[in-house]
Structure formats: C-alpha cells, structure tokens
Amino acid sequence: MRLTTKGRYAVTAMLDLAIHARQGPVSLNDISGRQGISLSYLEQLFSKLRRGGLVSSIRGPGGGYQLSRSDADINVAEIVDAVNESMDATRCQRKGDCQDGQECLTHHLWMDLSDQIHAFLSAISLQQLIERREIQTIAERQDEDAAHRASNRIDALLTTND
Amino acid sequence: MRLTTKGRYAVTAMLDLAIHARQGPVSLNDISGRQGISLSYLEQLFSKLRRGGLVSSIRGPGGGYQLSRSDADINVAEIVDAVNESMDATRCQRKGDCQDGQECLTHHLWMDLSDQIHAFLSAISLQQLIERREIQTIAERQDEDAAHRASNRIDALLTTND
C-alpha cells in the first residue's frame, strides 16, 4: 500500500479543478500556479486521470480540463486509484496466496484494513470537500496569492520593457 | 504513508511470537521457518522492535524473544510504528506546512484519513488476532508444515551420514 505525493497531488489538483469549474475549463498552468505542482508533473497525472475517465480536455487557447462527471459523483478513492496508487494493504492483491500459494498469518488483517480505507475514501466526494469551511478558506487564500503573483509579473514586464 | 513488506512482516512475526509464547522464548530461526521470512531480515526487524520496547531477548541456547507486555496490551499500530513505517497520510507530518509553510488544499482530508487508520489499527491487539478462527487455522497449518520440514531434514541427515 502506498499513498505518496503522486496520489495526494492528484486529489489536490482535482479539487482545485472542481473549485474553479464554473469559470469554464481550467488550464494546468493555473492549477500549477495555485497548488505549487510542476506543470510537467501535472501533465503526467492528468493523462492518467483522463484515461481513467475522470476528466475531459479541451485543446487550444482558453482550453483546459473539465470534470467529466458531476463533482458529487467523483470520490477520492477513484482519483487515487486512477494514478495507480492502489490503497490495497495486502501483499497478494487480495488473492490470498501471500505465502507459498497459501494465506499468510496476517492476510485477514490487511484485508480488513483495505476495506476500511476504501470505505472511508470512497465515501468522500469532491462536492463534500468543496463544502468544507477549512477548504474554502484555503482556496480563497490561494486565489489571492495567485492574483498577487500575476500582478507582480505584469509589473515586472512593464519595468523591463522601457 | 506506506505499508510494505517491512511492516507486514513485523506484525506477522509478532503474531507468530504471541501464538508460540507459552512454550517459552521463540527463536528467530523458528519464526523464519514458519513464516517464510529470511533470518537476516528478521534480525533487522527485531532490533527495532526491541528498541521500541515491544519485545525482550534472551541469549544463548534455548533463548529467543518474548513479548515484553501481555498480548492484550500490544496493538498493531505500535508494531508498524516501531519498524518506522509511519501510517501518517499527510505530507507534512501533520504540521500543516505542506505548501510554502501553509496548509495545502487537501491537508484536512489526509489528517482525517490518518486518524481513521490509526484508530483502526490501534484498536486491534495481538490477543484479538490470536482469537480469530481463520488465524488459528493458518497457524495450525504452519506448525504442521514446519514439523514436516523438520522430520525431512532429519531423514536427510540420517541418509547422508551412513
């Protein structure tokens, strides 16, 4: 079992996408700026999310990504899954052949843990996350920071272009 | 967060130890034979378990390891913890400085998941595991297999020593 930056970034990016969905397609560049994830890495992740049927893309200027379903219909478990981070805690992928083709002593324990984690993560939709007060606060802060950085960039351009 | 062979082996070995505790100290050699874990690797794991205060050791012939507390008093979470596999799901070790010193968008989600996993694993003691029917069945099978292997080894010795 593993949950690393890859899975966490995927959920973070999807949540950012869901939050900014009403302004039309969201570009990876914007997500990168707001969430501090490198653009190239995001491309890699979104290629998997697209293959997993969670997002659809629109090319060209003004393009970006969209959720392919309602945010109420996408849960955290499938996002983590889509980027290949299985949350399965067993060694044998639940097959029960962990020790010479037979069940190891702790097989059932890890099965139970896997079920537990899966139940927890699949019960949480993007919509539910968006509604959380703490997350709204953080999203607002990130939007302000991004706006500041944008205006700083413009200032820099104006002063060097004299 | 990660749960790999290391943590799973540690729990398996501790459970084996608890099951065979009434016959006195259990040697790593026996655990290795029953659970199919290499002796050298077990040594590495038990060095951490000892430092973590979960087991005590007796040297010399007839020696081995013992639980340093009652099996009802040792839970799965502390075993996994002792071998350095933190089950923490956050990137920031719960500090909340995941993005430039501030909380990232999904910080609270991973905090909740961590709490969930910890609550689950720390509620399960070695004693509870031993009492489970499936685990008793597996343990009996492993004991028989080990006995067979032992008698085969003796046969081999007798025939080569003619």
Next chain:
DNA sequence: CCTTAGTTGACTGTTTTAGTCGGGTATCTC
C-alpha cells in the same frame, strides 16, 4: 570451549518516486 542465538553495521541490486526535457498536435484569434 563449542554451540546456539541474539547484536550490529556495512553493503547491494532493484524498484519507485518525483520529477525534467523535448518534442509533438489541436484549436483559437488576429
């Protein structure tokens, strides 16, 4: 003093992570 068994530290091949880089291709606007 020999065997058993724990103790310790260093070493190693392999896999995964967490990216980067460099080139594409589709689409919109002017």
Next chain:
DNA sequence: GAGATACCCGACTAAAACAGTCAACTAAGG
C-alpha cells in the same frame, strides 16, 4: 495562415526506499 495557447506523449534521470545479504561479534548453556 501565423502565432499563441494548451493539451499530448515518450524518454530520461537523480535520489530514495525497499528488501534483503554478509560478516563479525557478544553472551549464555552444556
């Protein structure tokens, strides 16, 4: 149709972790 925007794709890589192995040592029992 030129250029900019933005997605698309494959190859590459430094660093870390995993999953051990190996060798040498110390302590206890017979």
